[in-house]
Amino acid sequence: MSDAISEAIGVVARSAPEIRNGLAGRRRKTDAENASGETQLAADVWADELLAERLTAIDGVGQFASEEREGVVECGEGYGVTVDPLDGSSNLKPNNSMGTVLGVYDAELPASGRNLVAAAYVLYGPITTMVVARDGDVTEYVVEDDGTRRAVTEDLTLPEDPTVYGFGGRVPDWTDRFGDYAREIEDELKLRYGGAMIGDVNQVLTYGGVFAYPELESRPEGKLRLQFEGNPIAYVVESAGGASSNGEESLLDADAEAIHQRTPVYVGNEGLIERLEAGF
Template identity: 30%
Template sequence: MERHITLGEFIVENQKDFPYAKGELSALLSSIRLAGKMVNQQINKAGLAEILGKAGKENIQGESQAKLDVMANDIFISSLRKRGEICGLASEELEDYLVFDDRIHKNAKYVVLIDPLDGSSNIDVGITVGTIFSIYRRITPEGSKVELKDYLQPGTKQVAAGYLIYGTSTILVYTTGNGVNGFTFDPGIGSFFLSHPSIKFPATGSTYSVNEGNYVHFPAGIKKYIKWVQELNEEENRPFTSRYTGSLVADFHRNMLLGGIYLYPQGTTAPKGKLRLLYECNPLAFLAEQAGGKASDGLKRIMELQPEELHERVPFICGNKEMVEKAEEFLTSCKS
């Protein structure tokens, strides 16, 4: 009989792959797993519980918060605070980072950065949404309060990252720098089971994900790249297929499994890009690279960028390595 491996079993069996193997990863992912189950439950009953729609306030980026944004944020903060593995947390939904400096947390080694509910504008129409998380080892000495510099670390310093996707099934995907694995939630049993071992981008892809409604605002290199992917070329399997949902996690997940590229460049309406370096781009870049893909701002490796503020935005191009490099070629040629 085929053995079905749970997320907990997998973590224990692969604990040595975590850079600081003392059980912290297991506990942290256990908290994220539990919070993910709770958010999934709220999403599934959102209409019945009347928690769809806007919350009536804005986050730090000036974007309207959905009720589930607020709820998901509270759930993850509560779940992670209850354990002693982190000394602080930063969320896309909060203006400033949180400090956990009580007796339980002050000697913790890690901080978490999180986008509690990516794609929440799609909640009201039932489109897939997700959670993105990133884990760093603190810079400040244990026993002291965490500081801003603990969060403003380049993506190369991540010790773990991943996402939960809430769709036709709920899947948790994560990496600790030793490949990418995905676990599907079985609601009947209440456990996540290994369903996508050793995920790799296919050698080639034929899907591009971009909000073409912003085409007029894109830089010249991106415009030329889009025209190129739309050209007829049977040898190169073009034109590519356009697939864009407005949920970053959903588009990234599909492209990683089936092959494709995601683009959210800078433009006149988003001079620095729209996506957040710390909460979205770095964790997905870590996953992409571990799956054989690539993530770039069009010129530089995403994970080598030095963050300057908590809610910094950057252009984001991510997917199959060859596809990303082709987009970079168009951007470089237009700058030369």
Template identity: 35%
Template structure:
């Protein structure tokens, strides 16, 4: 596992260089779900794949930006699903973005995720590693990632970050948010999954949600690259993650690019999600 962590550190330093060059233009390509790929997405994907090719312990990789699983080393032990640069369109307005990595064994399913790592590219470059029973944060300084702290969520927080388009929210989601804001929760939403989830983790707790909507009944966020890694992080940090009814890490995967509704947060907020959504279950 250490070789993978070191590879991600190396890739992150190279991705930061690409971000600093500032080429935020669109390419002529689309990813598997029809989103136009930015040049930053493609460049970041190439950096990560080339570095992972050098790691013998990695058996297979799959990127959000690619259609299929890429075999690397037949005798490798680990499978890695990753989003090279989540929220890349936010670079154009100088907001934080990030990379997300889910590390699996045997196959790409929720029950087989064994570690998760994400990197935030903002005013500071920070890497969070969820593995071996703890969630640890590191910060890049002088070309080296230095340990900063372990991360633990409080039982209840006060932040609320909710995605998707409001006109498509189901009734239960509108009710959930109204009740939370009536209770005094603060809205904190940048449109970037990585920085918003990172903020909730560092500020002690709250809720991040990307629900099922009338236009996207299976949600928008992808299981292997985004949802399962952050579910693993949040559970290990003492929080929870649900699809509205059950634990996210019990959601079934039928295709590598499957999506799912998702809610991440402190245990109190996730329980509230399930209570409200249960009222509307058919």
């Protein structure tokens, strides 16, 4: 079974150059919506189909779920694997960064974040990098054009002195309690927000700080999906010595009730997350 974890991570790494190279001709919108009601780009559908085919073929993967499809695909016995095939795909039009998110759960989906045994994300930036969390260790790789990985940072941890923040959602739609927290942070840290969670979280891992896509007045349940985004990113950040929260508790402790369940997401240096929860 442990080989299935390595193979799932390897499949995403080997697929990353192909996904990146295939984006240019797939920027158009389709007539379809994903399970969350968002209009899909051709790139969303293509990346989902590519990863589904390759991940469900792994011996030891029993379930596959994607942000881009309604239900869970049963494909054998073993781990539950989740993907956000193209996090931040709206950034395709202006040609900004985006990524791919992977979660590997040792439980039937939907599953608690405490059932994660590995999580990873690929960042399609000026270079393609991959951050992998497993067994309490976090490693950053450069993904070469042939899909091989070259470790560039081992035992990755958040810097102790935070520098950056990035907050999603429209400011007028923030709740008063998050707005109060945001104003404190704005006086202390530098804004870094690019509209793709992976790029913004990677800034926090690199420089220290906090990323949030908070509860909103119009969407108190949050915007990001727990299974595909919240849990895997929380696993990476906590493995790197940081903290996560949904405003009340670690995202990894949140009850998983539905495959497309949404959640507020707060991740970053432990002290900044503790301050957030204290204010809430």
